[in-house]
Amino acid sequence: MTTLSETASPAGGATDVVLEAEELTKHFPVRRRLRAAFSGERPAVHAVDDVALLLRRGRVTALVGESGSGKSTVARLLAQLYPRTGGAIRLHGAETTVRGGRRFRAYSGKVQMIFQDPFASLNPVHTVRYHLTRALRVHDRVGRGRAETEAALADLLAKVQLTPPQRYIDKFPHELSGGQRQRVAIARALAAGPEALLADEPVSMLDVSIRLGILNLLRDLKEQMDLAILYITHDIASARYFADETQVMYAGRMVEGGDSESVTQQPAHPYTRLLIDSAPDPDRLAAQAGGADPDQSASLDEGTGEVASLIHPPSGCRFHPRCPHAMQVCTAQVPPRFEVAGVTSRGADESGRPAHWAACWLYSPEHAGDAAGAAA
Numbered sequence: 001m002t003t004l005s006e007t008a009s010p011a012g013g014a015t016d017v018v019l020e021a022e023e024l025t026k027h028f029p030v031r032r033r034l035r036a037a038f039s040g041e042r043p044a045v046h047a048v049d050d051v052a053l054l055l056r057r058g059r060v061t062a063l064v065g066e067s068g069s070g071k072s073t074v075a076r077l078l079a080q081l082y083p084r085t086g087g088a089i090r091l092h093g094a095e096t097t098v099r100g101g102r103r104f105r106a107y108s109g110k111v112q113m114i115f116q117d118p119f120a121s122l123n124p125v126h127t128v129r130y131h132l133t134r135a136l137r138v139h140d141r142v143g144r145g146r147a148e149t150e151a152a153l154a155d156l157l158a159k160v161q162l163t164p165p166q167r168y169i170d171k172f173p174h175e176l177s178g179g180q181r182q183r184v185a186i187a188r189a190l191a192a193g194p195e196a197l198l199a200d201e202p203v204s205m206l207d208v209s210i211r212l213g214i215l216n217l218l219r220d221l222k223e224q225m226d227l228a229i230l231y232i233t234h235d236i237a238s239a240r241y242f243a244d245e246t247q248v249m250y251a252g253r254m255v256e257g258g259d260s261e262s263v264t265q266q267p268a269h270p271y272t273r274l275l276i277d278s279a280p281d282p283d284r285l286a287a288q289a290g291g292a293d294p295d296q297s298a299s300l301d302e303g304t305g306e307v308a309s310l311i312h313p314p315s316g317c318r319f320h321p322r323c324p325h326a327m328q329v330c331t332a333q334v335p336p337r338f339e340v341a342g343v344t345s346r347g348a349d350e351s352g353r354p355a356h357w358a359a360c361w362l363y364s365p366e367h368a369g370d371a372a373g374a375a376a
């Protein structure tokens, strides 16, 4: 059986990997009041199970999935805001577990989070100057004397394109637009001097008209500062536009990954197909309006039903109850990562793109023939 290593060698070599998760697992115990309903069991929400992820210098990795699939939990685990149930997090190859205090501060100097809601993440009673100075101070980057601090503040605002700095530095959050606030939140993250940014739906609360500006800013920062960025989103179309690599998550597990173009244009896992099929796609709608075969996309997935329970997740592949191609093996065994055609088995193709893989039995040489209407 050809399966890919969970930690397939990155394009460009191992030194490019800033942050790495392996077998990352988080189960949230269900509250005592609810336990009665489970007759004495000690139930838990299986929010994240056995997740592997690599964040590389100078690359954006999108983490895509529907609500409740575990994306934010992955980000919070990587930021070490939650203790994990199992698995490893490595920063530059060194296993790290931090729980507050000085070690957390050192870790967060390298790994910063950007949250969805720029309205909630800035304190309304403090100015931009306060937020940024405090972040610089916490990470010992405030400089010596007032002039150095002012220069560091101006540099941060310039990095997020809030110029001239004097127009913004003494403003309160309520005096800024949503996009400007998110830029301040990004500047605050940069004040730590991070190598990795974990951006949890950074544009989903912003007006559609300004989302692109924020994504372009993050892309510029990635290039200028060689940042490794995790971009969490529901919107798989934006992953194609913005991310170098894309991983898809369903009910706490990773189901597909690879370079964004392959994952979004030739999705392999039936769940990814469903996700793409249900996303508004202007090109597809235009093609249908123009008389193209409307059944082509509809036939990609006739799967229906509820998102899997995370307290009693389905056995085998968690997507099998919704999957139109489910086979016997899917109900019994968790699928490993299988290589999807078109890449070498070394984990990257000749152009250095990451391998395209799917955790789906349809791509197992032993089972591929068993499925009705299997993967094309």
Ligand SMILES: Nc1ncnc2c1ncn2[C@@H]1O[C@H](COP(=O)(O)OP(=O)(O)OP(=O)(O)O)[C@@H](O)[C@H]1O
Residues within 6 Å of the ligand: 028, 045, 046, 047, 065, 066, 067, 068, 069, 070, 071, 072, 073, 074, 310
């Ligand atoms: N602190 C918590 N305690 C208990 N359950 C939690 C907690 N945080 C998340 N969960 C549960 O874990 C699962 C995954 O949640 P998570 O927020 O990571 O998903 P998500 O993919 O980020 O969703 P969304 O896009 O809606 O933010 C959900 O079932 C959620 O209810």
